[in-house]
Amino acid sequence: MTLLRFAPLGLLLFLAVPASAADWYIAPGGNDAAAGTQAAPFATLAKARDAIRSHASAEAHTVWVADGAYLLAEPFVLTPEDSGTQQHPIVYRAMQDAVPIFSGGSVITGWKKNGKTWEAVLPAKLRSPMPEQLIAGHQPTTLAREPDEGLFTLTSVTEEAPEKGPARQTLRLTGEDYAATLANVTPEELPQVQLLAYHKWDNTRRHIDQLLYEQHAMVTSGRKMKGHNPLNQQTQIRIENYAAALDTPGEWHASADGVIRYFPRPGEDPSQMQMIVPRLEKLLIVRGKPEADEFVEHVELRGLRFLHARWTTPQSGFEPSQAASPIEAAVLIDGARHLAIADCEIGHVGIYGLWFRRGCQHCTLERTWIHDTGAGGVRIGETAMRRDPKQQTDHITIDNNILNRGGRIFPCAVGLWIGHSPDNRVTHNEIADYFYTGISVGWRWGYGESFAKRNTIAKNHVHHLGYGVLSDMGGIYTLGPSEGTVVRGNIFHDIHAYSYGGWGLYTDEGSSGILFEDNLVYRTKTGGFHQHYGKDNIVRNNILAFALLYQLQATRVEPHRSFSLERNIVYYDQGELLHGRWSQVKHDSSNNCYFDASGRDVTFEGKSLQEWQAQGHEIGSIIADPKFADPEKFDFTIAADSPVHKLGFRAFKTDDVGVYGDQKWIDKAKSFQYLPVRPE
Template sequence: MPVIRLILLVVFVLSIVFPVWAIDIHVSPTGDDAAAGSPKEPLKSMAGAQHYIRKLKTSGMFSEDIRVIFHQGDYYLSSPVYFGIEDGGTAALSVTYQAAAGEKVNFIGAEMISGFEANENGMYQTQVKGSQFEQLYVNGKRAVRARTPDQGKFFDVVDVEETIFEGAEERVPTFAMQEVFVNPMDAQSLNLSENLQEEDVLAVFYHKWDNTRKFIQHYNAETNSFYFSGGGMKPWNPINESSRFYVENLKSGLDAPGEWYLDTDGTLYYIPREGEDMEKALVYAPVTERLLVIQGESAEHKVENLHFKNLNFLYGGYQTPRSGNEPAQAAAPIPALIMVDWADGISIEGCEIAHTGVGGIWFRNGVSNGIIRKNYIHDLGAGGVKIGPFAAGTSPSLEDRVSGFNLVENNIIRNGGWVFPCAVGAMIFHAHDNSLVHNEIADFRYSGVSVGWVWGYSHSFAKRNTVKYNHIHHLGWGDLSDMGGVYTLGPSEGTVVSHNHIHHIYSMTYGGWGLYTDEGSTGIVMENNLVYACKNAGFHQHYGKENVINNNILAYNRISQLQATRVEDHLSFTFSNNIVLYDRGSLLSSNWENIRLESDHNLYWDERGGVPDFGSLDWEAWQKKGHDKHSVNRAPGFTDPKNFDFTFKDETTVNDIRFEPFDYKKAGVYGDPAWVKLAGFDPDRARKFDALVVRLSSP
């Protein structure tokens, strides 16, 4: 039967069996892409369904919404599935790829590895043919590529010498070689004299807010130093004696449960974790970086009205290029498992995106009116969600690529930065009018949310973005510095950060802040946020203009409660109707007392007693400067703040500062009890965080 007649027959049958508002195409792992696409004769793959829909359109039969219904099972992908303009819907008609009701559908970008046998060293090994990978997953958990020292530990850099070959007059040299000196005991532990002979040994550096990942090219045993090359170090954040590093892909580093190593002869070694039975274990090695790519052509030619519901996108990898990875704030260039460019009305809802070498979802160039809702995004090599392009500058070509009017709502985004620790939970680059609301964002090594991508006061496209009702917590883990629960950059007029619950942020050195308006942040309103248990301060402004910090609770931050850095001629911010509660450290740090600000109707309460000082000024001198004339120094009347219960048992005092109580318990995800329960943070992880803070903050 000719293909067109077959399609007509299928559509006719489906129109009888199913409601006329949709054409349903069925897919099963046991199907056949040459089949009719009916429940009894399903297709086999997403690509098969895609090809089927193109034929429908070519035949002029796209007159109803189309649903591709996947039935339970695993669908293996060796490369991404690409969707172009021809694969989307129209303004009036949609194309939806979804799981059958109640069925679990997994798209897997990995191959399963089996055949493990115990060897004489207490390890397990198997033979892998022709595969190269840098991530491995065992029973749904990320294994650790053999490294020295073990996970959670680092070597210190003693010194770095840089030789510049190209671009010596540039701010950042084009090409240079770096020689890194290490302690003799660390050099002995690395044993690079032997390990460099046959292995691609990767050094991963942590320096302030950045990571640099480079293959070691040479080792000098006489000077206890090793070399790598590439771009010159950034003068504002070089690798230096304050930096730390570990070395990955060393067979000699294979010494801890959960570690693995792939030898050059194809032998895969693994040391099981407690309770793992390698004869029954599900072991996956990724074969592709991305699983889903939606790619329009331009602002005038976008993929439209395309939707993905209740599907799981699992197991992707990342392979380090031979040049390594130069430092990049927020891991900005690193892609995601799901990439979207030039699209309008795209939605990803109810999906699980997990076990990646890169990020989760990126709505990048020219993406508008998109929805990312109720997805479980976790175990990530980089960040969770990114919106907009990240390029530097504000050129006309960039303006055409700006994204806007996207919604990121009710997602669980956590446990990321395993390959790129400097990645952010949710990132808005050059993008406007986006809403990030009611998400759970936790367990990253850098900032939870970042908005804006312009340093200073030059033109920015990041306007009118909304960050509301998010639960943002357990960030930093003492690995990097200069981070915030919510971090902003550049002029962002109309941006609102409100009703967020932010807590437990701990940086390596400086910069574990709750609310952080960084370079040039302008026109941002931060109100009705609860912030506590941060290392450096609840609120910090590096420099900015005319921001409003209003009606927030800032409590129990460790070093100080409030911080401001650069003194400028204009009004930096307004600070009013806030509650500041603390029992350690100081009220202020840096230049708060010298900043041009407006401050009034605040409550300050040091539980140790006494009247707080404002830097070098006492309360009276501070008020004589025109600040806090109607502010009070009293206990705020919380129910049980020591146990982080910031509800009010008595509102008498806060009424005096015109504070308006807000329900911080509304922050985070919402919906059915199982979904809300899934968002609950692992108590063991919380205890590990607290223990880490105690250890790192001890003298």
């Protein structure tokens, strides 16, 4: 069924299920004034929810959702009165073979060709605020921008920061870059134009206050720059949302007079497609009240698609914030217990996909595809520390999901983020195509109290991160004391930073008590493992291969043992083996295997292995070919006669990493094509 077209009720095929007072039905051609039966279905989820509320029996309720498209007038909201029980859960599920779509968008019609572009008129209700996202059929598009590929680099930045009021920054480009962009902006459209700046691990998104043509500069205002992460002459930028930038297939622009223009890709005809402007910011809200001990409990959503949610940049812009932490999610969950979301889809949204935020326990997300997000895929917990156990989020399971193509509005966002939240399981997920970190765990800089304990990160396939636009990232990135956290059996690869950073396993400020075991890491920029600073982390039985600049990094010298490095294989053909302050950082290292496939001598801060061992390092370690099956094709299967077996290295499986189950689901994860993260 074509997206957002309504089918006659008689054409809908319903699953034959036993008749029960606890069964309800909705269909695109239904009527909320109907009885909600198979023969007379409701039209909306909200009506089915309300019918369950008014039903006096203590039976389990199932809302059967027919195939087709459903326009959401407002987010679908569940509150504590919508709870089931363990014996009598409330289930909202797609009918057999049905693909119900709940859309927060509006279809734009009346497209007419005008030269290379097509144009239509936005309805008045979609002009306030003006849209910043457009979906062409099932494909995302790009808000008109320059440059189309790559980024510009600022030549200088100056700041005026009064004691009161916003700071003002003047940002300068080369004359050539200015001529290609801001010189083409008209005064009338300047209020719409946005600057997206990439700096270290953050991004800043601002409106432009003033153009200084003769200086090749722009003026923006907002928060005073942070000394540790300012905008400067190394900052890369992009200019978005002005008419002259509409010059590449797949781009679009809407002017203040309400005319929307689209430059179609080959084979596209907007007059024959669903051209959708997202209208709602959130699609599903679970609104428990954990502070009042009122939860949404024992509810399941299965087989539903939630698509098309907007983001509109406020006049104040978006100030730099690690992991895009202030940004909420299109599916926002508070105060939920035993909530299950399975076989669903969340896509084409301007913010994060899904967030188990406050007071969520024993909830699951399974076999769900979250894609084309303005920020990241999934968030668990908060940046705040909730000392009331009812308000803390814990025991969340994120298993067998696909999270990809994110960070399109907030490049600093994370594929999967865990804040001050313990006892979660993140397993068998495919996480790819983000501009920053894949998985981030913890939210404490230093050794202060942290709630991010005993998290399990296992069997995830995390790859294609960074794309050389941000820095200081990892396949997995950890912060603060995390005793009991285990990172085991994952594959991290193709991670490339702009300047520094781009690691596989990255223990940042205060990371402590974490076990990294049986992970495969390859094709990173600055190392398979890096510890900035932390305490008593164990890096054991991993394969770390083919980093570009360095293989292992250790940065800060502290009085305690920083980490233990044991029974790992480090295999490389370029760059340095060790980088940082290895001879000074307190660490244990033993029974590792090192090999430089380029034929160079393996040295440790310029010393031979024997000299390095004489200083108390690498006890029992060797320099030897580990005999991988085909490392150039990233087959790291270890031969039976490999010398690493004598070190105690245990071969581990990699063919069970990532999603599992139905072959179509496995094939879907493998079907996506990603651009190279670094120039070859």
